[in-house]
Amino acid sequence: MKRIYTHIQHAVCWGMLAFAFGSCGDFLDRPTVDSYTIDIFYQTDEQCFQAVNPIYNSPWYDYQRGFFKVGEVLSGNYYMGNSPYLTFTINSTDQDLVNMSASLWSVNAYCNGILENIEAKSGPNVSQVVKNTVKGEALVWKAMAYFYLVRTFGAVPIVHNNSEEIAAGNYNEVFKAPVEDVYQYIVMTLEKAVEWLPLNNRPGRIDRFTAYALLSKVYLTKSGYGQSGSRDQTDLDKAAEYARKVIDESGRVLAPVYSDIFRLENNFSSESLLAWHWVSSEVWTSQNTLQSDLALTGFSEFGDTWGDWGGPSIDLQDDFNENALSLTRNNVDVRRKATMMMYGDVYTYFWADQGGFDYANFAENVTGEFRSPTGANSVKHLVGNNSDHVAGIGAPMRNMSTSLSTHLLRLADVYLIYAEAIMGNAGSTTDAKALEAYNAVRKRAGFSGNTTSITWQDVWKERRLELACEGDRWYDYVRWHYYEPAAAIAELKGQRRSFYIGLDDFYKTESFDPNVTRYDDNPVIPNITSAHFQLPFPDTDLTMNPNLLKDPVKFDFSSIQY
Structure with a gap:
């Protein structure tokens, strides 16, 4: 557990001192560390907002790869070669897992630091409304960190106050709390956030409706825990x-054009209820680096992209009624093109200064071959070239660094x-109200007419298509597994999680030969069991705290105060 608590100690310092970042927009309006001490900071409303700004990006930085690999590769939405997340062979030394765990604990610690300091250190000129708002924002991020922790690792320790844990000196002996206690802690954290947060906040920031939306998702998830065949x-x-x-009170509406949600100019979209707001700056960890992992080689002029050999899965294409073994695209569902680029697709919002990005032309004239193993490459999390970045927000990107927000909770999800x-x-x-919500999502996707009856399977599939490649799908499987484990496992085993052979030849000749171009002759079917629905704790944590290997201990809520 030392790694976890090393990050906790570091993050307490972060919560006290914030970051030594320069100013570049709201979420980089942060203090310079050498210009103040903790005793003279928190003296104005603006300083209080500056203190919480970093929680919208930097502590989450090391979670990005784990967020995508767990959410999308593990769930069968994305193919990544020999990744252990594809084959359910993740072990406790996996670096993405190690980074993911450390990042989540750092978020929790940073939030705790804010909660400790905002009341104790703030000056007489700071309004109570601002203090409550900042505390409410920290509480929502804290709840989100625990929501990821409990759905990823199962039972985890509850660290409510870092300073107390460190002062007590027993942070390498803490026990896990039962899953039901972790969910109770998340709910009580969000309920307190509801009390403190305003109905509306500055653009891009957390407000009371963010807390309501996250509560709705937490309750839907926990409804199946400990149940069998049905939910609470x-x-x-x-x-x-x-x-x-x-839906009724926030005043938020679905963005009219689905693909617009994922463009730089819509980083603070009304549809986005909770997001990481990245900023490409001179300071490492403030930026979004997902374009480097997901985009084709040569996609940006920085030489910082290497996502050729992965792509949205064939199984996901099947749900979109799409077929990479065809030269024509099925564009009924507009979300497909906004999620995955395929043969024949052209994007006006990528490489706009060059007339747009032509997927087939790029493969033929830039890389010289079609490199996707599935016949598709990622679209979400991509900005394009530097000109696209400047056009989007008026500022350049850098090597492995964009300012594109990562939307974690959207209005369509709430619908x-x-x-x-x-x-x-x-x-x-x-x-009628359920159908209205469901049909609104479908209408935006390009489907006409209104469905008059829906099944659980309809909503399950719709969630996949609407939120594909947004880091969420695995957690839907986790909550399904809570109450119908056999069904969740069976669906995962039945997926087409492998690759195509001979796609380059097919696209270049535009002549299909099933003996040359075909699905993997011997696809691996992962041996998924219920044990795989909880990822292992990193071994560095287990070495320092053997109690993580022991049964959870009921958490004492009597001492909890906010």
């Missing part, structure tokens, strides 16, 4: 209640949460 109705009702608040929660254990529904 009280939790489902709560999920529907909070989702409805967001689908509502539809599923209203349906509950019935398996289908004709409820």
Whole structure:
């Protein structure tokens, strides 16, 4: 556990001193460390906002790869060669897993530092409204960190106050809390955030409706924990209640054009309820680096992209009714092109200064070959070239560094949460409000007409298509596995998680020969068991705290204060 608590100690310092970042927009308005001490900071409303700004990006930086590999590769949405996340062979030394764990604990610690200092250190000129707002933002990020922790690792320690843990000197002996206690802690954290947060906040920042939206998702998830075959109705009702608040009272609406959500100029989109707001700056960890991992070689002029040999899975293409073994595209669902680029696709928002990005032309004239093993490459998380970046926000990107926000919770997700929660254990529904929410998502995707009845399977598939490649799909499987483990495992085993052979020859000749171009002759079917729905703790943590290998211990909530 030393690694976890080393990061906790570091992050307490971060919470006290913030970051030595220069100023570049709201989320880089941060203090210079050598210009103040903790006793003279928090003296103005603006300084308080500056203190919480870093939680929107830097502590999350080392989570980015784990976020994508767990959410998308593990779930079968994305193919990445020999990745252990594709084959369910992740071990406790996996570097992405190690970084992911450390990052999540750092977020929690940073949030705790803010919560400790904002009241104790703030000056008489700081308004109580601002203090509450900043504390509420920290609480939502803290809840989000625990939401990832419990769905990734299962039972985890609850570290409510870092200073107390460090002062006590027992931070290498802490026990895990049971999963149900972790969920209780997340809920109480968000409920307090609701009390403190304003209905509306500055653009891109967390507000009360963010907390409501996250509560709805947490309740939908926890509704199945400890159940068998069905879910807890009280939790489902709560999920529907909070989702409805967001839908009816927030004033937020779905972006008219789906692909616009993922463009730089819409970093602070009204549809986005919670997001990492990255900034390409001179300071490492403030930036989004996902374009480097996902984009084709040569996609940017920095030589910093290497995503050729991975791509959205064939199984995901199947759900989009798309087929890479065809030269023509099925463009009924506009989300497909906004999620994955395939033969024949042209993008006006990438390489706009050069007339757009032509996927086939790029393969023929830049890389010289079609390198995707699945016949598709990523679109989400990409900005394009430097000119696209400047056009989007008026500032350049850098090597392995863009300012594109990563949306973690969107209004469309809340719509689908509502539809599923209203349906509950019935398996289908004709409820007018549930249908209205479901049909709104479908209409934006390009489908005409209104569905008059939906099933759980309809919503399940819709969630996949709407949120594909946004780091969320594995966690849907986790919550399904809570109450129907055999069904979740069976679906994962039945996926087409492998690759195509001979795609380059097919696209170059435009002549299909099934003996040359075909699906993998011997695809590996992962030996998935229930044990795989909890990833292992990093071995560095286990070495320093053997209690992580022991059974969870009931958490004492009597001492919890905010």
